[in-house]
Amino acid sequence: MSKIGTIFLKEFKGYFLSPMAYVIITVFLLIGGFFFYVMISHFSMVSFQLAQYGYPESEININDMVLRPFSMNLSLILLMVIPMITMRLVAEERKSGTAELLLTAPVSPWHVILGKFLAAVGMIGVLALLSFAYPLICLLIGDPDPGPMLTSVLGLFLLGSAFVSCGLLASAASENQIVAAVATFGFLLLLWVVNWASIVTEGTLSNVLEYLSVLSHYEEFAKGIIDTKHIVFLLSLIFFPLFLSAQLLAARHGR
Amino acid sequence: MIDVKDLHKRFGEVEALHGVNFCVQRHEILGFLGPNAAGKTTTMRILTGFLSPDEGSVSVAGYHIPGQSMDVRRSIGYLPENVTLYTEMTARAFLEYMAALKEVPKERRHAALDSVIERCEIGSVQHRLIKGLSKGYRQRIGLAQAIVHDPKVVILDEPTVGLDPKQIHEVRKLIKELGRDHTVILCSHILSEVGATCDRIAIIHQGTVVAQDTTQGLISRMEGALPVKLEVRGPEDDVRAFLNALQNTELVTLTADDQGINVAELRIPAEPLFRERLVQAIVEQGWGLRSLLPSGTSLEDVFLELTREERQ
Numbered sequence: 190m191s192k193i194g195t196i197f198l199k200e201f202k203g204y205f206l207s208p209m210a211y212v213i214i215t216v217f218l219l220i221g222g223f224f225f226y227v228m229i230s231h232f233s234m235v236s237f238q239l240a241q242y243g244y245p246e247s248e249i250n251i252n253d254m255v256l257r258p259f260s261m262n263l264s265l266i267l268l269m270v271i272p273m274i275t276m277r278l279v280a281e282e283r284k285s286g287t288a289e290l291l292l293t294a295p296v297s298p299w300h301v302i303l304g305k306f307l308a309a310v311g312m313i314g315v316l317a318l319l320s321f322a323y324p325l326i327c328l329l330i331g332d333p334d335p336g337p338m339l340t341s342v343l344g345l346f347l348l349g350s351a352f353v354s355c356g357l358l359a360s361a362a363s364e365n366q367i368v369a370a371v372a373t374f375g376f377l378l379l380l381w382v383v384n385w386a387s388i389v390t391e392g393t394l395s396n397v398l399e400y401l402s403v404l405s406h407y408e409e410f411a412k413g414i415i416d417t418k419h420i421v422f423l424l425s426l427i428f429f430p431l432f433l434s435a436q437l438l439a440a441r442h443g444r
Numbered sequence: 445m446i447d448v449k450d451l452h453k454r455f456g457e458v459e460a461l462h463g464v465n466f467c468v469q470r471h472e473i474l475g476f477l478g479p480n481a482a483g484k485t486t487t488m489r490i491l492t493g494f495l496s497p498d499e500g501s502v503s504v505a506g507y508h509i510p511g512q513s514m515d516v517r518r519s520i521g522y523l524p525e526n527v528t529l530y531t532e533m534t535a536r537a538f539l540e541y542m543a544a545l546k547e548v549p550k551e552r553r554h555a556a557l558d559s560v561i562e563r564c565e566i567g568s569v570q571h572r573l574i575k576g577l578s579k580g581y582r583q584r585i586g587l588a589q590a591i592v593h594d595p596k597v598v599i600l601d602e603p604t605v606g607l608d609p610k611q612i613h614e615v616r617k618l619i620k621e622l623g624r625d626h627t628v629i630l631c632s633h634i635l636s637e638v639g640a641t642c643d644r645i646a647i648i649h650q651g652t653v654v655a656q657d658t659t660q661g662l663i664s665r666m667e668g669a670l671p672v673k674l675e676v677r678g679p680e681d682d683v684r685a686f687l688n689a690l691q692n693t694e695l696v697t698l699t700a701d702d703q704g705i706n707v708a709e710l711r712i713p714a715e716p717l718f719r720e721r722l723v724q725a726i727v728e729q730g731w732g733l734r735s736l737l738p739s740g741t742s743l744e745d746v747f748l749e750l751t752r753e754e755r756q
Contacts (some may be wrong), residue, residue, distance in 0.1 A: 192544070194546075195545060263597065284524060286524065286528035287528050290522075290542065290589070293492040293493055293524075295515075295517040295545070
């Protein structure tokens with residue numbers, strides 16, 4: 190247990206010892222801020238116009254017009270940022286040779302995988318916390334329902350963790366960081382859009398494709414719904430790649 | 445302390461190890477000698493649990509591979525070939541990380557770090573980033589992490605590569621000290637290094653151990669054959685015939701240039717008076733004797749001999 194903590198701390202600090210963490214946080218907040226600015230401007234424009242024509246203001250609400258689409262946008266930024274956070278986790282150690290130090294120390298594959306996973310999840314935690322600033326601004330200027338705000342942060346965090354888990358698997362499988370990043374990105378994007386095919390398929394296949402799409406699960410969180418079905422889906426998307434990564438290390442190094 | 449039995453390892457088409465056997469006694473320094481690509485590093489990686497053997501077994505300090513990899517790794521300190529460290533960390537932070545992974549208890553960690561930092565003489569750079577340190581310091585930091593948990597066995601894979609002569613001297617001194625209370629395996633292809641520091645030597649060639657004995661034992665195997673280099677001015681054919689006719693002597697090579705100078709390499713009996721008699725005989729032929737030099741160290745010769753035999 191303490192070894193997981195040791196690896197976690199070293200990896201997490203590692204993000205901040207290089208420019209990486211700062212660049213990722215900046216990019217994430219900059220793009221997030223841009224989306225937020227556009228949406229909130231659009232929202233205020235629409236509410237002005239409605240007020241001019243005498244419609245009651247309650248016809249539109251800030252949750253539906255700003256916060257929900259904004260959460261969807263944030264998750265899309267995560268989709269692009271996470272491969273860059275996870276690509277180095279194992280691949281870099283393999284390439285540079287430090288894997289030989291790490292794996293000849295008395296640590297088990299699970300220590301390594303969980304320590305590294307938690308470090309990247311820590312980064313996602315930092316991003317999720319910082320992105321909470323935007324909903325807080327809504328709280329200052331409008332009157333949003335705080336429920337969906339909290340559930341969408343939870344959803345964002347779970348979704349990010351599932352993405353990290355997939356990215357870690359790619360990094361454990363490859364020695365090349367770019368390969369790991371591209372494979373992760375491709376896989377996540379496919380998982381994102383796989384339900385588009387449900388339009389042209391029927392019956393069970395259509396349902397399966399719909400179920401596999403992370404987007405549809407995450408959408409529910411953004412709406413303010415916490416359903417065990419979606420939590421179970423995201424948790425299994427976290428656990429399964431972690432399990433495979435640990436097995437991969439174990440098989441390669443004869444544990 | 446270490447017992448390696450019949451290791452086999454294959455990477456795709458290449459058979460890296462086929463039947464590696466050797467053992468190391470407690471508090472002994474074993475030199476693991478072999479040409480490049482002979483299987484030294486692969487063997488060490490199996491010993492340290494980084495790779496798993498296809499066949500065969502390893503026992504270290506009473507624990508076995510396959511099966512007890514975790515316990516084996518606890519008993520070993522390992523300095524890999526081409527030491528790569530976490531360059532973004534300071535030397536001390538790096539050692540602390542390794543100490544934590546190697547289960548040095550928290551309350552003893554500080555003292556353990558101080559002790560290895562002093563032993564490896566890296567005190568002056570302990571708070572600097574590894575990124576900016578020279579090869580010599582990196583090597584010593586690598587050595588420090590190998591012994592930070594006071595392991596029973598220390599495995600060093602080419603620890604002096606890339607060091608300057610002064611640093612090489614210091615590292616060798618450190619290895620000798622380690623031999624007092626650790627069991628050490630020193631991998632190298634530098635013969636003088638192994639000869640100077642090790643109690644016993646195992647020679648690996650093309651994936652199998654071709655000899656293991658004390659340094660003296662290996663040299664005495666070759667006794668009776670002292671390699672010398674001879675330079676004589678005289679007719680080539682006569683010189684060749686003369687040298688071939690010498691008793692107990694083997695002519696290895698002979699080359700002649702256009703000024704009638706013959707350079708010959710031969711093995712002569714090690715008895716003390718033989719060289720004097722050879723000189724006399726050559727002079728009596730009326731040829732010009734330009735030089736007669738013992739060539740190469742004896743250990744080098746053993747090494748070349750053993751690794752050549754195997755090839756045929």
